[in-house]
Amino acid sequence: MSAAALLASLWGMGGGKPEALQQLRFSGESAQLPSTFQVGDVASASIAVQALMAAQLWQDRDGAEQKITVDRRHALAMFKSDRYLSVNGKPADDPWSKIAGYYQAGDGRWIQLHTNFPHHRDGVLAILQCADERTEVAKAIVGWKAAELEQVLADADMCASMIRTEQEWKAHPQAQAIADLPLFEVRRIGDGPVVPLNQGGGRTPLRPLSGVRVLDLSRVIAAPVGARTLAQHGADVLAISAAHLPNIMPLVMDTGRGKRSAQLDLRDAGGRQQLHELIGGADVFLQAYRPGSLSRLGYSAEELCALRPGLIHVSLSAYGHVGPWANRRGFDSLVQSASGIADAEGQAVCSAAPGKLPFQALDHATGYLLAYATMLALQKRAIEGGSWQVRVSLAQTGRWLQAMPRRGLHEDAAELRAEEIAGFLQTSNSGFGQIQTIAPVEKMSLTPARFELPAPVLGQHAAVWM
Template identity: 90%
Template structure:
């Protein structure tokens, strides 16, 4: 399936006018990175659809039709953006824990550990009762059955997944629970006023839109970063006691402001309430129900601020027995059969993986697209809206596409290609070089007005 066909399908999901598709042109070499899955076309199409939505909003704010260009190879580079990040001319530190990855259990099945946050690493080591060394972890796992260890770690709120085949995943209760869900959801959940676009603030498609970003790692931060590159005021909220992966903070923080609030105390919660009361979008990527325990359910927040767009990203979706399970892109690949399929394609016995975190990045761009759809609906119909996406739903979408040979029409990104896609900005981290926005928009160029901020660099207030 081509990028153009995927774009048309995504645009139809949002009920966009078919004629608008003529605004988008795909260019560049169509070779993707080695994979049996259509990751190249997914990258180009998911970036393209949110750019087309931004152009649509620009028109609704009084602008004119513009042309959008998507370079396929640039899209591949953006989906690997954290790997090309450099600070003061030096590559960013490798964020991966030395014990993260695949292991073979005693029953011959494979399991993946995700231990990049210190408390996840320590929790896994406590269960395994071994030292923080890969050889020691391998010995410990050899004494377990993979499915049993997966369950024990899940019960301990740790991050791991047994490698399943695609057939095993399709038969799993979690896969069956999400089988009927759409790729993304945009639904009205409460009454609220019509909030029309203000042409006088329409210097860019999302000028004047306020976005609270309570997310970390990749998918939701990519979505919020995408809104920022179209002009939204994105305020990322973190806390000093929460762990972060700094190369990802630098990459996905571009265009945003950053403040810190401790929601464990009343003062922090009060400040957050004040921000929410005048926000347009509230975005979070905690496990379903986690923020509800603090009084931040979609319904409560929309009651506080009628007309709010509440955006949620999860690993395995908001329904099913795994709804509350911790997860990351690579773990969803492992659970759903993607890792098994990629491993089999190499002819080896170990699991494989996609050439980049395709579920994270594609979901992030779909999240931005769906959020803009909700803003469009609010401007016409009024109401408070909920947007929901998950890595597992994006994975199911990817797996439903026709397959290809591992090296069919594939080529790694060359150094000269990568260099042409990079941009440099001065930040609190130093000179940060990272992949520039992919979409070339003729009237409202996507760009970052701010460099990546250090954590807590800004006050928790909206821009005037």
């Protein structure tokens, strides 16, 4: 499928009018990196659909139609944005743990470890009873069967996945549990007032999401990309973290653009009270904790929408909100491993070891789909009122990608050139120093996507609305 066909499909899923598609065009050269999966068209289409939705909200508010251009090569660069990040002219530190990656177990099957957070690394090493060295980890894993180690690590809340074939994943209870779920879900879950998008006392808005307040309780890539996307269209995004929670700083710099950052400890009554006050003034509550994690603190979608009628509650998970793996920790690369994507990419290069997509396609695509679905919910609230729930998952995005026709490994594929990347970069001065990152992809004729704020240092701002 082409990017245009994927865009039309996504737009139709949200109930968009077909004639609106004429507002957007794709430009640029070949938009594929070496992969058998249509990652280039997915990148272009997922960025395009949220841009078109932002333009629709602007038209709802202002009445003016605008033109949008999405450069296919720029979209590829944005899906690899963390790899092009530089700080004060130097590449950002490599966030990957030295023991993360693929290992062959004693039964010949492969398993992937994800150990980029220190407590995940330490937990894995404690179970394997070995030193923090790749050779030692490899020796320890030889003493296990891959499926048994995967289960033991999951039971300990660690992050790992056995490499499965696509056929094995389709037969897996988790894949079957989410097989009938939509790619993204937008559903009304309670009553609430009609909230017009022109909230500013009748004044003409400056941006598609001007006046929209977003609480962003997420880390790493997918959900932070979604919140960053809302910020680039004018939303007031307040990212909430906590001093005791680990973070990956290059990703904080990349996905923090356009946001403010505050810290609250939700283990503390005072922190929870501050969050309650913020929720009372929020339009969107966005979280990427495992399903049920925040519910145990009293922050389920139903409870929050009762506290703040009209709230848009947005949730991102790894494997979906139903099924035996709903509560399992996961990241993009682990979902690739579990679902057969890594196996298919390894076979494509005739390797005995697993492969991987050219970038974290599930993370980035899910982030943009999250932003699109959130804007859909805001539009629905403006028309009919109500409280709304948005749900997406990496596994559902993976299933969408796997359902597309496959390509030849190098079919229309061309690596990004240095001169191309240079043309996509933007520079900003932040608390981290001078940061150079990939600029927003979509070119919008009336409301250019932009970041009004540089990436903030964690906890730089007060936990209050502007």
